[in-house]
Amino acid sequence: QQQVKQSPQSLIVQKGGISIINCAYENTAFDYFPWYQQFPGKGPALLIAIRPDVSEKKEGRFTISFNKSAKQFSLHIMDSQPGDSATYFCAAPLRNSGNTPLVFGKGTRLSVIA
């Protein structure tokens, strides 16, 4: 089964700073690595995702960097804002098959302070 190990568990960043969250996975055969964002009292929602055939994907202030050889992918939040304060989860497919659910990391609680 796929395992995803996420770090750090919590992160405090000054407004305008860069937030970096890391995720390590085990199985190199997978084809999709998403990040989900969850605000208090809400369900998680897809933030950004990457396929392993590219090394980086950027959407606004959010960037995923993918290092296939190290089996790691990272979320970078540039110019972090208080509104980015949330819990972030990385995820990966549970099994190496087309019919598979996602398993999630343990989450990173991000606090952006002014």
Place this chain on the structure above:
Amino acid sequence: NAGVTQTPKFQVLKTGQSMTLQCAQDMNHNSMYWYRQDPGMGLRLIYYSASEGTTDKGEVPNGYNVSRLNKREFSLRLESAAPSQTSVYFCASRLGAGSLYEQYFGPGTRLTVT
């Protein structure tokens, strides 16, 4: 278009009581999932249904049962609740079983077992 809905939003049970958590989606999605979220543990998959008529165990299925009632509805049953089942439960759905599809989450059910 309500997306994924869950009932109830909150529930308190005594040890040994039973209850069913309801989930419905109106996006014509084929696959549905139940997760539980506990502090420091992230989102853990309980059961899933890749398509109508099928169900499979996830990471933490013990103490739970599920029913895929039809394409729209996927319920989670606790036959004899235990304090260890105190958690926030999230239902999710996605269009296809393949991992490339975005997963949509409901707002969650906060369950306390005393």
